[in-house]
Amino acid sequence: MSSESRAPQYEMVNVRDGHVIIEHDVRSRAVRSYFSAELTPPVEEYLEGQRLWRHSGAAQSFQFDVRDTASGEVIPFRELLGLMYYVCCREDSDLRRIGELAEAHRISIYVAITYETAEGEPTRLSREKAAVLNRLFNDRLIDKSKKILILPDLFGLYRDISYGQIMIDFGLTAMEESR
Amino acid sequence: MNLQELAQKMGLKLVTTAFDKEVRGVYISDMVSDVIANAKAGDLLVTVQIHSNVVAAANLLDLCGILVTQGKLPTDDVVKIAEKAEIPIYCTDLNGWQMATRLYEAGVR
Numbered sequence: 001m002s003s004e005s006r007a008p009q010y011e012m013v014n015v016r017d018g019h020v021i022i023e024h025d026v027r028s029r030a031v032r033s034y035f036s037a038e039l040t041p042p043v044e045e046y047l048e049g050q051r052l053w054r055h056s057g058a059a060q061s062f063q064f065d066v067r068d069t070a071s072g073e074v075i076p077f078r079e080l081l082g083l084m085y086y087v088c089c090r091e092d093s094d095l096r097r098i099g100e101l102a103e104a105h106r107i108s109i110y111v112a113i114t115y116e117t118a119e120g121e122p123t124r125l126s127r128e129k130a131a132v133l134n135r136l137f138n139d140r141l142i143d144k145s146k147k148i149l150i151l152p153d154l155f156g157l158y159r160d161i162s163y164g165q166i167m168i169d170f171g172l173t174a175m176e177e178s179r
Numbered sequence: 180m181n182l183q184e185l186a187q188k189m190g191l192k193l194v195t196t197a198f199d200k201e202v203r204g205v206y207i208s209d210m211v212s213d214v215i216a217n218a219k220a221g222d223l224l225v226t227v228q229i230h231s232n233v234v235a236a237a238n239l240l241d242l243c244g245i246l247v248t249q250g251k252l253p254t255d256d257v258v259k260i261a262e263k264a265e266i267p268i269y270c271t272d273l274n275g276w277q278m279a280t281r282l283y284e285a286g287v288r
Contacts, residue, residue: 015216061212083215085235087260103263108238141241142203142220148239167232167239169210 008139009130013074016067019058020081020168025051032116033081033163035063048118060169066132075132079123082166083110083150084157089165095155107147111157112165125152180286182223182244182267189281191246191269195258197287198267200243205282211236218242223287229253231260238264244281248275 005027016038024030028051029084035040061082086099088107099109112133114123130152137148183199185191203221208214211232214224220241226233229251237245244267249252252270253261261268271278 010215017212060210064216082212082213083235083239085232085238085260087263088235108264110235110239113276137239140220142201144240146241167211167215167235169212 009069010066010136011069012064012136013067016063018061018063020061021058022056022163023053024056026054030120034115034118040054059163066136076128079114079125081113081115082168084113084161084166085110102149106145107149110148110150111153111155112150113153113158122153122158185285186269188285191271193267193269194253195261195268198265202243202287205287207279210250215239225275227251229257231257234261234264234266237266244269246271246278248278
């Protein structure tokens with residue numbers, strides 16, 4: 001069977017709408033985010049050990065799992081905050097330079113940005129899961145001369161990007177943010 | 180039906196190179212997350228959003244193009260991104276509902 005006619009191996013399942021909630025610790029100024037599937041994004045501040053977490057903002061987003069259509073295995077992607085297209089990165093960044101080179105060969109680079117742990121460090125997206133994401137999106141392309149390459153955040157982008165650069169709907173939830 | 184032919188028939192304004200592609204369906208949304216979750220390869224995205232992340236989503240899903248409604252125009256930066264990604268962007272003064280009915284009347288399903 002040719003790859004042209006092959007059915008996609010993976011499908012997006014268990015799509016859950018919700019919000020990316022961004023909060024900061026008022027004492028250390030540490031910032032972190034998490035996904036909430038509640039209809040109204042939570043805005044209350046709360047204590048966690050020595051830290052007092054206060055709401056900073058919210059963006060509409062979604063979470064999903066991926067199902068292997070052959071084996072039926074469901075792979076959760078709870079650590080995935082969103083994807084960032086390389087062109088949304090700073091012009092002088094390594095990712096931008098690599099992305100420009102790749103795009104000339106019809107390879108579009110995206111970086112998978114993950115949620116932070118309680119300590120503010122990003123959750124690691126495994127190589128296996130990155131491979132599944134790549135397969136999920138590439139199998140669906142009509143244009144077979146084009147490729148999508150989704151990389152884990154090997155660039156430490158989580159440290160200096162803004163949430164507006166990630167493919168989530170930041171700024172569409174002004175009513176929630178103004179409380 | 181190909182996108183260029185459809186655009187000519189409907190009088191849409193092209194703001195990028197045409198990159199003519201086949202229109203396999205239509206998805207109407209103003210939310211990037213919704214587009215990623217629900218749009219399908221070959222769909223024409225009808226939206227009021229002109230943010231670069233809309234182009235990023237269209238490219239990720241191999242949508243056939245973006246149709247921006249309500250007279251909005253993408254910035255030069257967004258046009259450049261769309262050119263690199265080979266995603267055609269068309270614009271119209273009509274709103275999403277008016278565009279949807281016209282696309283349906285034109286035979287797009």
